[in-house]
Amino acid sequence: MHSGAPIRALVFDAYGTLFDVHSISIACEAMFPGRGADISRLWRTKQLEYTWLRSLMDRYADFETITRDALVYACGALGLELAQSNALGLIESYRQLSAFSEVKDALAAMHSRKRAILSNGSPAMLNTLVEHAGMSRLFDAIISVDELKMFKPHPSVYGLATRYLGVSASEIGFVSSNFWDVSGASSFGFRTFWINRNNSQPDELGFEPVAVVRRLDELLPYLN
Amino acid sequence: MHSGAPIRALVFDAYGTLFDVHSISIACEAMFPGRGADISRLWRTKQLEYTWLRSLMDRYADFETITRDALVYACGALGLELAQSNALGLIESYRQLSAFSEVKDALAAMHSRKRAILSNGSPAMLNTLVEHAGMSRLFDAIISVDELKMFKPHPSVYGLATRYLGVSASEIGFVSSNFWDVSGASSFGFRTFWINRNNSQPDELGFEPVAVVRRLDELLPYLN
Numbered sequence: 001m002h003s004g005a006p007i008r009a010l011v012f013d014a015y016g017t018l019f020d021v022h023s024i025s026i027a028c029e030a031m032f033p034g035r036g037a038d039i040s041r042l043w044r045t046k047q048l049e050y051t052w053l054r055s056l057m058d059r060y061a062d063f064e065t066i067t068r069d070a071l072v073y074a075c076g077a078l079g080l081e082l083a084q085s086n087a088l089g090l091i092e093s094y095r096q097l098s099a100f101s102e103v104k105d106a107l108a109a110m111h112s113r114k115r116a117i118l119s120n121g122s123p124a125m126l127n128t129l130v131e132h133a134g135m136s137r138l139f140d141a142i143i144s145v146d147e148l149k150m151f152k153p154h155p156s157v158y159g160l161a162t163r164y165l166g167v168s169a170s171e172i173g174f175v176s177s178n179f180w181d182v183s184g185a186s187s188f189g190f191r192t193f194w195i196n197r198n199n200s201q202p203d204e205l206g207f208e209p210v211a212v213v214r215r216l217d218e219l220l221p222y223l224n
Numbered sequence: 225m226h227s228g229a230p231i232r233a234l235v236f237d238a239y240g241t242l243f244d245v246h247s248i249s250i251a252c253e254a255m256f257p258g259r260g261a262d263i264s265r266l267w268r269t270k271q272l273e274y275t276w277l278r279s280l281m282d283r284y285a286d287f288e289t290i291t292r293d294a295l296v297y298a299c300g301a302l303g304l305e306l307a308q309s310n311a312l313g314l315i316e317s318y319r320q321l322s323a324f325s326e327v328k329d330a331l332a333a334m335h336s337r338k339r340a341i342l343s344n345g346s347p348a349m350l351n352t353l354v355e356h357a358g359m360s361r362l363f364d365a366i367i368s369v370d371e372l373k374m375f376k377p378h379p380s381v382y383g384l385a386t387r388y389l390g391v392s393a394s395e396i397g398f399v400s401s402n403f404w405d406v407s408g409a410s411s412f413g414f415r416t417f418w419i420n421r422n423n424s425q426p427d428e429l430g431f432e433p434v435a436v437v438r439r440l441d442e443l444l445p446y447l448n
Contacts, residue, residue, distance in 0.1 A: 045269075046427075052276040053404050053429060056378045057411050061430070069428035077425035154280045180277050187281050201301035203270075204293035205277060206285070 007191060007223055009114035009140075009167040013176035014121055017195055018216070019097040019129060027093045031086050039074050046070035051120055051151035060149035062122040067091060094121075095128040099135065100197075106216040107138045110223065116141040118161050118174075120151050141165060153184020161190075175219065183207040193219055231415060231447055233338035233364075233391040237400035238345055241419055242331075242440070243321040243353060251317045255310050263298050270294035275344055275375035284373035286346045291315060318345075319352040323359065324421075330440040331362045334447065340365040342385050342398075344375050365389060377408020385414075399443065407431040417443055 012018055021044070028043070029036025047070040054060055061069070068091055075082040107115060116139055119126055123144045130136050141164045145157045152158075162169055169189035176182050177195040179202050186192045186207035194202070194209040195216065202208075213219055236242055245268070252267070253260025271294040278284055285293070292315055299306040331339060340363055343350055347368045354360050365388045369381045376382075386393055393413035400406050401419040403426050410416045410431035418426070418433040419440065426432075437443055 049273075049276075049404070050427075050429065052273075052280060053377060053407070053427075055280055056276060056375075057408050057429070058379060059411055059430060073425060073428045151280075153277060155282060180273070183277070184281050187283055201297060203274075203277075204297045205274065205281070206283060 004191070005171050007113065007173040008171040009116065009161075009165045010110055010173045010175060010223075011116050011118045011143075011161045011165070011185075011190070012174075013178060013181055014117050014119035014126060014129065015094075015097070017175060017177040018099055018103050018117070019133070020100050021097060023097060024090070024093055027090055031090070032080055035078060035080065038078055039080070042074040042077060043071050046073050055151045055154060060151075062146055063120050063151075064091065064094075064122050064125055067094060095125055096132050097129060099133045100216065102215050102217045104133075104135060104138070106220070107135065109217070109220060113223070114140045114165050114167065116143055116161060116165055118143045118145075118157070120145050122146050152181055153187070155184075155188050158185055158188035158190060173219075173223070175216070179203040180205065182209045193222065228415070229395050231337065231397040232395040233340065233385075233389045234334055234397045234399060234447075235340050235342045235367075235385045235389070235409075235414070236398075237402060237405055238341050238343035238350060238353065239318075239321070241399060241401040242323055242327050242341070243357070244324050245321060247321060248314070248317055251314055255314070256304055259302060259304065262302055263304070266298040266301060267295050270297050279375045279378060284375075286370055287344050287375075288315065288318075288346050288349055291318060319349055320356050321353060323357045324440065326439050326441045328357075328359060328362070330444070331359070333441070333444060337397075337447070338364045338389050338391065340367055340385060340389055342367045342369075342381070344369050346370050376405055377411070379408075379412050382409055382412035382414060397443075397447070399440070403427040404429065406433045417446065 015021055025036050025040040028039040032039060047067055050066045050070055123146055126142050126144055130142055143160050143164050145151055148156055150156055172190045174185040174190035175193045182192045182194045183205040192209040194212045196212050197214060211222055239245055249260050249264035252263040256263060271291055274290045274294055345368060347370055350366050350368055354366055367384050367388050369375050372380055374380055396414045398409040398414035399417045403418060406416045406418045407429040416433040418436045420436050421438060435446055
């Protein structure tokens with residue numbers, strides 16, 4: 001089912017890949033009835049845009065700041081008044097996301113390999129997230145882009161994983177639900193797997209994953 | 225109305241700033257009745273995303289290639305079959321955009337200063353566009369990011385304008401309808417003007433323009 005060197009380590013994106021961001025939409029809907037889906041969609045779009053734009057501008061701000069800025073934009077663009085307490089509550093919801101139902105067992109089944117998270121999230125956000133989900137012992141490393149002051153998909157970010165894990169790029173299996181993240185990781189030299197939970201359209205960035213799966217446990221056959 | 229050194233040169237973004245991209249939406253609607261607005265919105269979103277992502281990935285492709293890739297994505301995501309002839313026709317429409325009605329007279333009125341275009345567009349796209357609009361004699365330089373293999377808002381792109389015009393950053397007035405472009409140019413050190421034709425929400429990227437106007441001719445009082 002695969003070719004080349006064995007996969008010695010697995011590196012996972014966090015938001016949307018291991019952790020379900022759907023509860024964000026529910027929290028938005030509770031605060032702004034009828035507008036939850038609009039807010040969460042625009043909020044996420046701008047959150048990503050700001051990571052890319054600030055990286056290119058060489059004006060890094062951490063992911064929590066960017067998440068807050070994107071929320072301010074989204075509410076402003078939709079003509080909604082964002083109270084300070086609501087903003088704090090919504091940002092806080094990013095720290096307490098649930099893992100997708102199959103994630104914990106699937107990660108445990110991959111125990112013979114090094115496992116790590118590589119995320120745009122700030123260290124404080126990621127550590128809280130993993131502890132809250134009771135998954136701290138499932139990872140050899142929780143790696144934030146923060147030390148580089150640069151977001152995905154800059155190659156240096158993917159390079160962090162090779163350094164932390166002591167494994168070369170071609171021996172790393174990289175797993176993300178974001179196709180652009182898969183593209184960046186493929187471009188860097190990782191063996192990539194796209195988790196396409198919602199039948200999304202792949203981006204046209206010149207790079208393809210090794211395989212596409214719908215859930216994390218569907219990765220296991222590719223690791224034999 | 226302004227402070228600091230006089231503005232010795234004016235640098236303009238092209239698409240959406242000087243040239244009206246609305247005809248793209250009309251062409252989309254003609255090919256895919258009822259879906260024109262959806263296509264053109266998603267197409268534009270992905271076109272910009274791909275410029276940022278490829279810049280960060282260090283995988284430059286020229287703007288015409290990216291524009292075509294983004295169109296392929298948009299039609300795929302919307303479940304629409306894109307014939308090769310339709311793709312070529314839509315890409316071609318980018319070469320023949322009309323200038324906004326006030327642009328030619330406003331540029332002529334700014335003749336005492338150097339004037340340039342600084343755009344993500346490829347040299348071939350930009351030259352055709354400016355010639356088609358009969359505006360070749362109104363510019364001292366038509367500058368494409370292509371020679372750097374990097375898109376806006378990377379600082380090096382704005383640096384091109386200082387080099388081509390022989391004017392320092394603080395003496396350049398930069399004009400764009402894209403707030404993120406204004407942010408990148410402000411971060412670089414230009415005096416920036418945001419053309420907000422459609423009452424859009426400003427992005428939260430930590431930089432503000434010197435002034436906001438609704439049309440190009442409203443810039444003139446700031447240049448006295």
